Amino acid sequence: MCTPRPSPLQNRVLPTGEIVADPARGMFTGNRGILPFTKGGLGVSRWKHPHWIICDLTHPKGRYHGPMPARAWTPLFFLDEAVGLAAGHRPCAYCRPDAYRAFKSAWAKAHAPMGHQQIDQMLHKARVTRSRQQVRHMADCSGLPDGTFILLNQKPHLLRGARARCFSKHEYSTSTARPNAEVQVLTPAPTVAALRAGFSPKLHSSA
Numbered sequence: 745m746c747t748p749r750p751s752p753l754q755n756r757v758l759p760t761g762e763i764v765a766d767p768a769r770g771m772f773t774g775n776r777g778i779l780p781f782t783k784g785g786l787g788v789s790r791w792k793h794p795h796w797i798i799c800d801l802t803h804p805k806g807r808y809h810g811p812m813p814a815r816a817w818t819p820l821f822f823l824d825e826a827v828g829l830a831a832g833h834r835p836c837a838y839c840r841p842d843a844y845r846a847f848k849s850a851w852a853k854a855h856a857p858m859g860h861q862q863i864d865q866m867l868h869k870a871r872v873t874r875s876r877q878q879v880r881h882m883a884d885c886s887g888l889p890d891g892t893f894i895l896l897n898q899k900p901h902l903l904r905g906a907r908a909r910c911f912s913k914h915e916y917s918t919s920t921a922r923p924n925a926e927v928q929v930l931t932p933a934p935t936v937a938a939l940r941a942g943f944s945p946k947l948h949s950s951a
């Protein structure tokens with residue numbers, strides 16, 4: 745008799761800011777605090793603090809507290825770092841110090857030198873409303889840096905070079921020419937500025 749597989753938890757983050765149920769993990773995990781599950785689904789809360797970070801899948805000391813910890817942060821998952829950035833996260837200073845220093849340096853060039861608390865406060869205002877809606881903005885696509893997510897034909901697309909690559913939960917699928925027009929941008933405006941200043945996110949191989 746086969747044992748049925750448990751349903752996937754609602755812990756996969758999309759570039760649109762939505763958190764959905766999907767069995768895949770992706771390249772990175774993320775931390776927004778303790779987000780309890782009820783029958784595999786999240787409650788009302790989508791964050792418990794403004795420090796939204798992108799972490800390695802493996803803890804530097806080999807620790808793992810499971811997918812539904814009672815007293816530790818709840819792991820969320822991203823296809824790659826560009827998705828995490830679009831959803832409003834930034835690199836973790838503890839488990840990804842090199843990425844954090846690169847991001848912090850680009851942030852300083854784009855804005856001003858500041859610590860992680862100031863960065864997170866600025867990011868929080870630019871990524872989500874109190875009603876949990878993603879903050880989006882309009883911009884000329886030709887001036888957007890690689891690694892930025894835009895909405896094209898109602899679907900998230902990653903900009904890379906002259907192409908816009910369509911996002912799916914497991915990979916980037918079809919691509920189209922980068923639009924020469926104003927587009928709706930999913931990646932928070934302060935993060936777009938950091939990308940323009942030189943930060944280069946780690947991308948899934950399909951990109």
